[in-house]
Amino acid sequence: MAINDVSLTAGMRANLVNLQGTVNLINRTQERLSTGKKVNSALDDPTNYFVAKDHLNRASDLTARKDGMSEAIQTVKAGNAGIEGITSLINAAKGLTQSARSADSAGRSTLAAQFNTILDQIDEMAADSGYKGVNLLADKDITVDFNEDGSNTLTISGFDASTSTAGLNIADATNSWVADTDIDGAVSDLDQAMTTLRSQSSTLAANMSIVTIRQDFTTGMIATLQTGADNLTLADMNEEGANMLMLQTRQSLGTTALSLASQAAQSVLRLFG
């Protein structure tokens, strides 16, 4: 093929030439390196060996921290499942109040008894929503450590999700629901309990997303430390320099998307342009 058959812009041509140059360079440095890992034991290159070992130790420290975050997430999930269960029980209880409005006094009395049974179930569910001894729905808190010295923590506060006055505050059915006002009282209790549950549930969700983001980040850290430690023994300044140039060229060719500065960030950055 004649050289003119494919037309390249000046920028593309420069990139191509850079790329070819870098490939040459990498081949040359790699030829000089022996096969396999340069450092296999502490005797070969003590510094790199121990630095690599440090990184692996740190990766395992971080794993412990990540486990703590996983536990917290499990605890929040258990609490959340409890909230969902209690929400559907409250809906069921609300259904009973509606039926009661059109029922005769005997019917009302039966429905009132069922209502009380549901309240008991809510209490049981609130009591059973713990994970490994921490129950957010029994007003217990959980503290997640993001670092070893405990200077960066997040406390996720629980609340009392039982029907007691300290909790959702739903009173037992009064007077077997003989009067309409007895039923009104129950309905207003249920509505208030629902509002409390919704707001607690959204707080828990927000906290959970904070912990999840940190957990994902820690996972990235661990993976990076392990990759780095594995490759550290291969390190050679010339080769690394060549690799970095290669990476720079590859990124400039657009294989790594970076132009993701959001609107919020753009508006601030514009001030500095």
Next chain:
Amino acid sequence: MALKISLKPQERLILGGVAVTVIRNGDSANDLLIENNVPILIRGNDIMLEGDANSPCRKIYFMIQLMYLDGAHLAEYHSIYWQLVKDVVEAAPSTIGLLDTISEHILNERYYKALKTARQLINYEQDLMRSAKELRDDSCNLIRT
């Protein structure tokens, strides 16, 4: 202890935790004393614009800056950050120590310190690239001739 910052005329400063505030100095040089513990702060000179993020480590610096400026999209920024970090660690494993320090600062939301360390990373990257670049340019000349 108050943190003292000397601002040149018209120099800008980003300050704040939840809401990001941009402060611009007037026409005279001023000393600014920050009396409480402000989580993050970037000075005008330390702001990197997207167009200047033209090397692997400069891109990492830019991403950290975005995490600070726009906390609402942390998850996205984190995933791009790790992609960038992975590429750099694979290309130059000796960067791992600095990258670990930076990541630790990010995890603890100390973005100012993270940016400072990222600045060191950029300097290190320049050192690595400088000699390789000379060698490459020789190679390029060979290809051209």
